Amino acid sequence: MQIIIKIMLKSLSCTIFLLACNSKHQEVTKEKEYINPVLNINFADPAVLKAPDGYYYVYGTNSEIEGNVVNIQVARSPDLMVWEHVGDALPDQTLWADKHFWAPHVFFDEETKTYFMYFSGESNEVANSKCLGVATSNSPVGPFIDKGEPLICGKSFEHIDPMAFDDPESGKRLLYWGSAHLPLYVQELSDDRLGFRKGSSPLKVLDINPDKNDPNNYEKLIEGPWITKEGEFYYLFYSGDNCCGNSAHYAVGVSRSKNAMGPFTKMGEERGDGVNTILTENQKWLAPGHNSIIKDEDGQYWILYHAIEREKPNEGRKMLIDRVEFKDGWPVILN
Numbered sequence: 001m002q003i004i005i006k007i008m009l010k011s012l013s014c015t016i017f018l019l020a021c022n023s024k025h026q027e028v029t030k031e032k033e034y035i036n037p038v039l040n041i042n043f044a045d046p047a048v049l050k051a052p053d054g055y056y057y058v059y060g061t062n063s064e065i066e067g068n069v070v071n072i073q074v075a076r077s078p079d080l081m082v083w084e085h086v087g088d089a090l091p092d093q094t095l096w097a098d099k100h101f102w103a104p105h106v107f108f109d110e111e112t113k114t115y116f117m118y119f120s121g122e123s124n125e126v127a128n129s130k131c132l133g134v135a136t137s138n139s140p141v142g143p144f145i146d147k148g149e150p151l152i153c154g155k156s157f158e159h160i161d162p163m164a165f166d167d168p169e170s171g172k173r174l175l176y177w178g179s180a181h182l183p184l185y186v187q188e189l190s191d192d193r194l195g196f197r198k199g200s201s202p203l204k205v206l207d208i209n210p211d212k213n214d215p216n217n218y219e220k221l222i223e224g225p226w227i228t229k230e231g232e233f234y235y236l237f238y239s240g241d242n243c244c245g246n247s248a249h250y251a252v253g254v255s256r257s258k259n260a261m262g263p264f265t266k267m268g269e270e271r272g273d274g275v276n277t278i279l280t281e282n283q284k285w286l287a288p289g290h291n292s293i294i295k296d297e298d299g300q301y302w303i304l305y306h307a308i309e310r311e312k313p314n315e316g317r318k319m320l321i322d323r324v325e326f327k328d329g330w331p332v333i334l335n
Contacts, residue, residue, distance in 0.1 A: 034081050034321060036285075037309070041065070041085070042316025043073055044243075045103040045161070045224065045290040046304045048080075051140040052108070056080050056294070058304060058319070059089060059104040059117070071101040072119060074141055080294075080302055080321060089117065089142035094133055096150050097121030102130075103224065103290065106140065107164040109193065116193050117144045118162035118175065123153055130157040132177060134194055147194050151175075158182045161223045161290070164189070167260040168229060174260060176205070176236075179223035183207045184238060186261050205262035206236060206255055217241065218251040218277060224290040228301075230326055233257065236264045237331075239289035244317070248308060250287035252279035254331055267330055279305065279333055285320070286310050293324065301325065303333060 039046075044061040051057055060073040065085070072090040077083045090101060100122035107116045115137045123129040131150035137143060152159050158180035165174045173193060178184035185202040189195070209219035224239040233256040242249045253276040255264035268276040279288050291305035301324040306317035323334040 036320040036322075037307075037318035038081065038321050039075060039083050039085070039319035041318065043075070043319040044306045044317040046292055046306060046319045047103070047105040047163070047226075048292045048294045048302075048304050049106050049108065049140065050294060053140070054078070055140070057106065057140045058083070058292075059106050060306075060319070061103055062099075062101045063316070072104050072117070072142075072144070076141070080296060080304075083319075086141050089137075090119070090135060090144050090146070092143065092145070094121060094135075094146040095148055096124055096146075097131065097133065098124060100130065103161040105163045105292075107166075107193070108140070114138060115140055115144070116164065117142075118151075118164055120157075120160035120162065121150070123150070126153070126155075128156060129153050130160050132159050132162050132175075136194075151195060154180070156180045161225065163225050163227065164193070165227050165260065170260065172260070176225040176227060178206075178225060179221060181208060181210075181221050184222060184225050184236070203261055205257075206238060206264050206266075208240075218249065218253060218280075222253070226292050227260065228293045229260075230301075233329070234260050234264075235293075235331060236262075237291055237293065239291065243287060243289060244308075248287035250289040251277045251281070252289050252291050252303075252305065253277050256330075271330075278331055279303070279322075281307075284310060286313070287317075288320070301331070303331075 042063045046058045049057045055076045057076050070088045074089040075083045075085045102120040104119040117135045131153035133150050135144035135146040160179050162177040173189040176186045183204040184206040186205050187202045188197040188200040190197045211217050218240045220241045222238045222240040226237040228235050236255045255266045257264040266276045268274040285307040288307040291303050303324050304321050324331050
């Protein structure tokens with residue numbers, strides 16, 4: 001099945017001055033415009049990747065499409081604007097989990113030409129226990145094959161939402177994750193990326209704000225870490241506080257550090273205004289969050305995220321996109 005999302009290309013014609021248009025001064029350019037949602041289906045927790053084949057790929061949490069369960073959704077695009085749903089990246093369930101395949105992140109290893117998918121799944125052995133897993137493929141669309149056992153499991157859903165990142169400064173291969181009213185964590189991966197480095201342990205990089213009396217507090221629960229390095233800073237994006245349901249209350253926040261393993265300082269703490277969020281709800285879209293960040297071939301940053309359409313809440317969390325710029329040392333969304 002293919003789902004094509006159309007975009008508009010707007011030609012900017014010359015400006016008429018004194019009732020005449022001089023062709024020598026005529027400039028015709030094309031500016032890509034997008035209409036959200038760019039994926040008008042339930043496609044939660046989008047994690048984007050630019051692959052060597054020139055396509056952008058985005059991976060999302062399990063869903064049901066035309067009556068068929070898709071464990072890990074994958075879509076692709078030549079330009080981030082037009083997206084084609086290309087199926088299930090994890091068609092064969094793992095030995096340790098058979099449901100709740102959430103929040104995948106795919107990392108391409110240029111040396112081995114291997115795609116590594118880190119994802120969350122629910123343990124077959126312990127009820128309600130969520131685990132982190134890893135699967136590999138030689139293609140960005142899969143099929144990805146699970147390594148056979150989880151990386152780590154927890155009592156609840158504290159071990160979800162993984163994001164892999166190679167630190168360009170230290171060379172360390174890192175994995176970030178977290179949720180369940182606990183901190184976000186990072187831990188060094190082994191050289192083969194299939195486990196954690198021997199002797200390493202999870203390090204806390206960002207903590208929650210437990211204040212339940214503040215209606216604007218999105219950080220009673222934080223999850224969905226995504227890290228990007230721009231200039232001298234590592235920017236750690238995260239989401240909170242409740243992604244789904246009738247009481248959905250979700251937004252994207254940001255923190256930064258000069259070290260990939262922290263400690264990270266939240267934007268509101270550093271600026272002194274207490275505002276850590278850069279993306280919150282509006283009149284049309286509710287509970288935006290669980291973002292990923294990518295820079296296109298022109299050097300423009302983009303944020304991909306999910307949100308609930310207020311008029312169509314039963315259609316799930318759809319995928320949206322917006323431009324991002326860094327101003328005064330912090331990201332700003334330009335929608």
